[in-house]
Amino acid sequence: MITPQTVLQELVAIPTVSSQSNRALVDWLQRFFEPLRWHERVFSYTDADGNEKLNLIVSPEPLEEGAVQAELAIVCHTDTVPYAATWQNATKLHEDNGMLHGCGACDVKGFLACMLVAASEMDRTLLTKRLCLVFTSDEEIGCRGARFLLEQKAVRARYAIVGEPTSLIPARAGKGYCLAKIEVFGKAAHSAFPEAGSSAIFAAARLLQRLQALAQELTGHPNEAFSPPCTTLNVGEIHGGTAKNIVPSQCSMLLEWRPVPGQQPSFVLDSVRNIIADLAAEDNRFAASIEVLRIEEGFESSADSPVVQAVLRRSDAEVRNISFGTEAPWLAKMGAEVVVIGPGSMLTAHSPRECVPMIELNECVDMLLAAITRLCG
Numbered sequence: 433m434i435t436p437q438t439v440l441q442e443l444v445a446i447p448t449v450s451s452q453s454n455r456a457l458v459d460w461l462q463r464f465f466e467p468l469r470w471h472e473r474v475f476s477y478t479d480a481d482g483n484e485k486l487n488l489i490v491s492p493e494p495l496e497e498g499a500v501q502a503e504l505a506i507v508c509h510t511d512t513v514p515y516a517a518t519w520q521n522a523t524k525l526h527e528d529n530g531m532l533h534g535c536g537a538c539d540v541k542g543f544l545a546c547m548l549v550a551a552s553e554m555d556r557t558l559l560t561k562r563l564c565l566v567f568t569s570d571e572e573i574g575c576r577g578a579r580f581l582l583e584q585k586a587v588r589a590r591y592a593i594v595g596e597p598t599s600l601i602p603a604r605a606g607k608g609y610c611l612a613k614i615e616v617f618g619k620a621a622h623s624a625f626p627e628a629g630s631s632a633i634f635a636a637a638r639l640l641q642r643l644q645a646l647a648q649e650l651t652g653h654p655n656e657a658f659s660p661p662c663t664t665l666n667v668g669e670i671h672g673g674t675a676k677n678i679v680p681s682q683c684s685m686l687l688e689w690r691p692v693p694g695q696q697p698s699f700v701l702d703s704v705r706n707i708i709a710d711l712a713a714e715d716n717r718f719a720a721s722i723e724v725l726r727i728e729e730g731f732e733s734s735a736d737s738p739v740v741q742a743v744l745r746r747s748d749a750e751v752r753n754i755s756f757g758t759e760a761p762w763l764a765k766m767g768a769e770v771v772v773i774g775p776g777s778m779l780t781a782h783s784p785r786e787c788v789p790m791i792e793l794n795e796c797v798d799m800l801l802a803a804i805t806r807l808c809g
Contacts, residue, residue: 436793439545441525444534450511458486485569492556503561505589509571512536531787538776542788543595546796561808578762591739592768597776605732607690609757617719620681629679636683655692693730731764742803
């Protein structure tokens, strides 16, 4: 009998950084399901850098043409964030005091390993409703694989379990994720004669003050189910200028916001556009543009949803909400009631500290088998 620990060791050994093709891992998955005689469909695309990206859907039952109709979809991404060259054991899973360490150990190959063990242990003859497992690409750089499946109308599910590290505490709701690039324009001049130009950086500073005020304003629209309980705003990068003695003609920044469920992502976008218009009205030298790079709303399932109840390990177990981005909103757009759950903690992810408790892997397998039985049996 295979264990999630042995499967995870093999999965971690296959590098799947988003900047590379995930073909090697998908090939490994196809070999895994071949002796189980599961059926598969592959949905592939080529990314902007020319890398082949594959999204794999498998099921114990034959998969029809067109949209795959499923009662339950269990979803897991295949990619990881980059790891530093100094992390010498990134792709060599090792155990330390009950924790398994390695790149992707919790985000999210630990859950992937549990999916595979559950698939190998389940009695498919007991299923009366369609189950499918979905393995996606490029979650870490914008959920591109899930978005591609939505665009292709590849799958529709009544319920979906999305794997992410939540310490096996179900998350029934999550904030959205939005990202925009703002460019502020000025006029270059010699810094000894600043009146001959117009500083894009000084103009950006005025814009930043207004964005900070907007962030404070958003606290007045709380959703107490979250921590923090409001849509958050962040300027994560800012770049500008060409030399110390040149009045800068350009300054750019990346603005992200994470809208609470029920608030349209366009609320912040429209507010920023209004701020830019106001600043231009106050000063005819002010000019700025905003380019939307991502705009994704949140998701929310009822605490009483069958898929939420199916992953509870006991009737009085905790149910939470999450503030980090996942593929859940895209599954919701595919018609599913969604829950996010998985072994490990996001607090260790995206770092050389990444690890997953061995005990949670075993518990996750049991949880998935119980959920499959409850929803598809």
